Amino acid sequence: MAEKKNVSRRDFLKTSGIAAGALVGGGIIGGVIGANTRQDTAAPSGGSAGQSGGAEATEAVRGLQFFKNQTEFAVLQQATERIFPEDDLGPGAIGLGVPFFIDHQLAGSYGENSREYMQAPFAVGEATQGYQSRLKRNELFRQGLQKMQQEAQSRFEANFVDLEPEQMDEILTAFQDNEVEMQGATAQFFFRLLRQATLNGAYADPIYGGNQNMDAWRMKGFPGHRPSYINEIESEDFVEFDPHSVGDMLS
Amino acid sequence: MATTLDKVDVVTVGVGWTGGIIAAECTKEGLSVVGLERGQERSTADYSMVHDEYRYAIRYELMQDLSKETITFRNSRDQKALPMRQMGSFLLGEGLGGSGTHWNGQNWRFLPYDFEIKTMTEAKYGADKLPAEYTLQDWGITYDELEPYFDKFEKTAGISGEDKNPFWGKRSSDYPTPPMKKTPLLAKFETATSNLGYSPFMMPSANLSEAYENPDGQQIAACQYCGFCERFGCEYGAKTSPEITVVPTARETGNYDVRFNANVVEVMKEGDRVTGVRYMDTVTFEEFIQPAEVVVLTSYVLNNAKLLMVSEIGQMYDPETGEGSLGKNYAYQILPGASGFFDEQMNVFMGAGALGMTIDDFNGDSFDHADLDFIHGASLSMTQTGSRPIASNPLPPDTPSWGAEFKKASIENYTRTLSVGGQGASMPHRDNYLSLDDTYKDIYGVPLLQLTYNFTDQDRALHKYLTERAVEIMEEMGAKTVVGSSPLSDYDIVPYQTTHNTGGTIMGADPATSVVNNYLQHWDMENLFVVGAGNFAHNSGYNPTGTVGALAYRCAEGVIKYSQEGGSLV
Numbered sequence: 001m002a003e004k005k006n007v008s009r010r011d012f013l014k015t016s017g018i019a020a021g022a023l024v025g026g027g028i029i030g031g032v033i034g035a036n037t038r039q040d041t042a043a044p045s046g047g048s049a050g051q052s053g054g055a056e057a058t059e060a061v062r063g064l065q066f067f068k069n070q071t072e073f074a075v076l077q078q079a080t081e082r083i084f085p086e087d088d089l090g091p092g093a094i095g096l097g098v099p100f101f102i103d104h105q106l107a108g109s110y111g112e113n114s115r116e117y118m119q120a121p122f123a124v125g126e127a128t129q130g131y132q133s134r135l136k137r138n139e140l141f142r143q144g145l146q147k148m149q150q151e152a153q154s155r156f157e158a159n160f161v162d163l164e165p166e167q168m169d170e171i172l173t174a175f176q177d178n179e180v181e182m183q184g185a186t187a188q189f190f191f192r193l194l195r196q197a198t199l200n201g202a203y204a205d206p207i208y209g210g211n212q213n214m215d216a217w218r219m220k221g222f223p224g225h226r227p228s229y230i231n232e233i234e235s236e237d238f239v240e241f242d243p244h245s246v247g248d249m250l251s
Numbered sequence: 252m253a254t255t256l257d258k259v260d261v262v263t264v265g266v267g268w269t270g271g272i273i274a275a276e277c278t279k280e281g282l283s284v285v286g287l288e289r290g291q292e293r294s295t296a297d298y299s300m301v302h303d304e305y306r307y308a309i310r311y312e313l314m315q316d317l318s319k320e321t322i323t324f325r326n327s328r329d330q331k332a333l334p335m336r337q338m339g340s341f342l343l344g345e346g347l348g349g350s351g352t353h354w355n356g357q358n359w360r361f362l363p364y365d366f367e368i369k370t371m372t373e374a375k376y377g378a379d380k381l382p383a384e385y386t387l388q389d390w391g392i393t394y395d396e397l398e399p400y401f402d403k404f405e406k407t408a409g410i411s412g413e414d415k416n417p418f419w420g421k422r423s424s425d426y427p428t429p430p431m432k433k434t435p436l437l438a439k440f441e442t443a444t445s446n447l448g449y450s451p452f453m454m455p456s457a458n459l460s461e462a463y464e465n466p467d468g469q470q471i472a473a474c475q476y477c478g479f480c481e482r483f484g485c486e487y488g489a490k491t492s493p494e495i496t497v498v499p500t501a502r503e504t505g506n507y508d509v510r511f512n513a514n515v516v517e518v519m520k521e522g523d524r525v526t527g528v529r530y531m532d533t534v535t536f537e538e539f540i541q542p543a544e545v546v547v548l549t550s551y552v553l554n555n556a557k558l559l560m561v562s563e564i565g566q567m568y569d570p571e572t573g574e575g576s577l578g579k580n581y582a583y584q585i586l587p588g589a590s591g592f593f594d595e596q597m598n599v600f601m602g603a604g605a606l607g608m609t610i611d612d613f614n615g616d617s618f619d620h621a622d623l624d625f626i627h628g629a630s631l632s633m634t635q636t637g638s639r640p641i642a643s644n645p646l647p648p649d650t651p652s653w654g655a656e657f658k659k660a661s662i663e664n665y666t667r668t669l670s671v672g673g674q675g676a677s678m679p680h681r682d683n684y685l686s687l688d689d690t691y692k693d694i695y696g697v698p699l700l701q702l703t704y705n706f707t708d709q710d711r712a713l714h715k716y717l718t719e720r721a722v723e724i725m726e727e728m729g730a731k732t733v734v735g736s737s738p739l740s741d742y743d744i745v746p747y748q749t750t751h752n753t754g755g756t757i758m759g760a761d762p763a764t765s766v767v768n769n770y771l772q773h774w775d776m777e778n779l780f781v782v783g784a785g786n787f788a789h790n791s792g793y794n795p796t797g798t799v800g801a802l803a804y805r806c807a808e809g810v811i812k813y814s815q816e817g818g819s820l821v
């Protein structure tokens with residue numbers, strides 16, 4: 001099952017170049033040309049970020065607030081990159097700083113579930129009753145990433161980070177389909193959490209450490225923070241803006 | 252030992268729309284009012300850096316801290332209720348303004364049909380149109396009786412709209428401000444629905460089309476269509492909220508005191524009267540008793556019911572026998588609809604919380620239900636509220652939810668997707684109700700409220716029919732791919748649906764089947780009033796707050812009348 005999915009994902013990758021070409025032909029010029037130009041300038045730093053974890057990719061000093069173990073962080077980097085990969089549109093999770101975003105979030109109230117009801121007794125419920133585990137998100141993430149590494153060992157006798165992309169996808173799919181045993185929560189729940197955290201990091205305002213250079217917003221055509229659209233709201237045409245961070249408001 | 256404070260005329264539990272309206276009206280009449288609010292002070296100045304999707308829309312910055320209090324939930328009586336540990340299906344308010352700070356501002360009056368739904372349904376379709384387990388009830392008030400209060404709320408809020416809907420009740424005056432801008436995207440919906448023979452009109456909005464001064468002298472600014480509205484506070488003071496209208500009105504009288512970090516845990520009573528409330532300071536955990544001549548519960552649907560239950564006021568509803576009224580007729584909302592994928596890019600990121608166009612051709616009893624196996628319907632709208640990138644990743648059918656293909660498709664379709672959505676009416680059912688949980692407690696040691704709720708056959712039939720209508724509209728709009736909402740299965744408390752919980756403290760004409768009379772005065776305790784969407788005997792095909800606001804003005808009139816004359820008001 002998992003293999004089949006990988007093949008089709010790969011096939012899509014092959015054809016995706018053609019699809020992008022067709023878009024240019026179709027006249028969505030602004031967006032695509034913009035994306036290409038940015039890719040040229042962003043490619044070197046995005047590439048090096050991919051190799052090194054992004055530390056030299058920006059001026060800012062980067063480090064870890066939650067993870068202590070570099071193997072876990074490396075698995076997180078590769079797993080998020082498979083969920084949101086670099087492509088001809090622009091950077092993927094690593095190039096956007098998503099793993100750092102997740103690390104920082106896990107160190108704070110998100111990771112600690114501090115605004116959520118975490119009182120006992122804990123019981124297994126119906127899916128419609130939602131999350132019922134005593135595990136905090138940061139505990140769940142560590143366990144999940146460790147399990148991914150174990151799966152890599154048991155399936156392929158290799159470290160997760162050294163796997164081929166389609167092998168990583170096979171493991172992620174196994175989590176998504178709940179085929180991996182976890183303690184205190186299901187693999188599927190962890191997968192969904194990981195997927196959502198990846199999207200959070202890609203598209204949140206850059207003040208949180210992801211969405212570097214606002215490149216995810218550029219890809220999507222989202223302008224970020226703008227005070228007003230009163231002059232554009234009636235426009236018949238699609239309007240493009242250079243994105244802004246809400247950090248601009250801090251005077 | 253609790254500290255007993257000086258007695259006041261009126262105490263309200265919570266300061267959102269309902270608490271604010273009671274305070275404004277009563278203080279203007281010279282009554283002294285204390286508002287006890289578990290959350291904190293906030294104002295427009297706190298929203299200057301609010302355009303942050305992650306913090307406000309995903310992490311719920313302005314909403315209830317569930318580590319302190321939540322509810323428990325189960326789909327049916329044979330399940331064990333478990334705590335709602337994370338927010339999802341609905342987003343509860345906390346802090347000055349309550350949910351009125353971060354609402355969209357879609358402001359409706361329920362239909363004349365709603366208030367007399369049982370009588371009118373039976374007259375037209377016979378007594379057994381719905382099976383007996385649907386506990387349909389008239390509200391004990393008519394649209395015409397409530398009209399002046401609707402009008403009053405709309406003038407306080409400065410609602411922007413146009414009286415062009417052939418299906419809603421008669422209005423005594425036009426909207427205080429003209430409708431919002433009809434954008435090119437809304438015009439697509441207008442053309443399509445007109446072609447299909449329906450009657451589109453601009454959605455009544457609390458994001459104001461122009462600057463406005465309300466009858467109390469409060470200024471509301473003009474909306475900037477900033478696209479960060481639902482789940483956010485408005486940095487312009489352009490989205491009508493309690494903290495820019497009724498709260499300052501009350502404060503300006505000098506008769507109003509809002510006490511923050513004050514979590515009410517009990518309504519105190521003696522014989523057939525209430526004497527005040529007991530609350531905990533959420534910072535120090537000190538206990539206080541606030542005595543009052545009149546207590547008004549304005550703490551939203553859930554805590555209004557919970558406080559009555561823990562204080563043992565009224566008769567608990569029993570789903571076995573159908574007896575008792577407290578907790579009865581909890582209803583929600585169902586969301587039929589359709590998404591359409593287009594070729595061209597559209598300005599979906601611009602917008603406002605209540606920028607939309609609507610048809611009511613399939614709401615209430617505007618269409619014939621003789622051959623249908625449900626009653627009521629939904630308002631069908633297209634809104635342009637501002638799509639944001641974390642939450643909005645539209646995918647055509649059969650697209651994977653992650654990986655390369657996901658990334659391409661979600662990016663491509665973000666600016667190329669529109670949807671038509673219905674707010675589906677929700678009829679009460681014997682098995683859907685509120686009660687007290689016997690296991691879980693809040694941090695003050697008070698039992699959590701328990702919700703037993705599932706969708707019904709009536710819901711499923713309504714959802715299917717309205718989804719078909721939404722699909723037709725989307726096809727007429729020219730989408731290349733149209734996807735209707737998937738059929739309703741079991742109610743799931745995880746994904747966001749709407750914060751349109753209703754019932755549990757319903758109003759009516761008969762003390763045996765309702766909790767409060769049509770002044771929202773408790774049947775058993777004449778100096779206790781309970782107001783909010785909990786008073787709805789069923790939920791209509793609209794958002795609730797226009798009707799909640801009207802009920803709050805009605806309630807305020809009741810409190811004032813009671814303070815002068817005493818006794819039962821009906």
Ligand SMILES: Cc1cc2nc3c(=O)[nH]c(=O)nc-3n(C[C@H](O)[C@H](O)[C@H](O)COP(=O)(O)OP(=O)(O)OC[C@H]3O[C@@H](n4cnc5c(N)ncnc54)[C@H](O)[C@@H]3O)c2cc1C
Pocket residue numbers: 264265266267268269270287288289290341342343344345346347348349350351352353354355356357358359481482513514515516549550551552554604605750751782783784794795796797799
């Ligand atoms: C995201 C969102 C969008 C919405 N959009 C719309 C819309 O477009 N149109 C519409 O009609 N409606 C909308 N609503 C619903 C609308 O916000 C509510 O109907 C309305 O605000 C309810 O007002 P209320 O006064 O009854 O309750 P609330 O606003 O919830 O106020 C209750 C207050 O009581 C306080 N409180 C609760 N318990 C206690 C206690 N024990 N002690 C002390 N204080 C307590 C709370 O902290 C809160 O401040 C929306 C809601 C949400 C969350």
Ligand code: SF4
Pocket residue numbers: 457458459473474475476477478479480481483484485486487488489490602603604
């Ligand atoms: S859309 Fe309008 S009303 Fe809503 S927050 Fe923005 S400016 Fe305020």
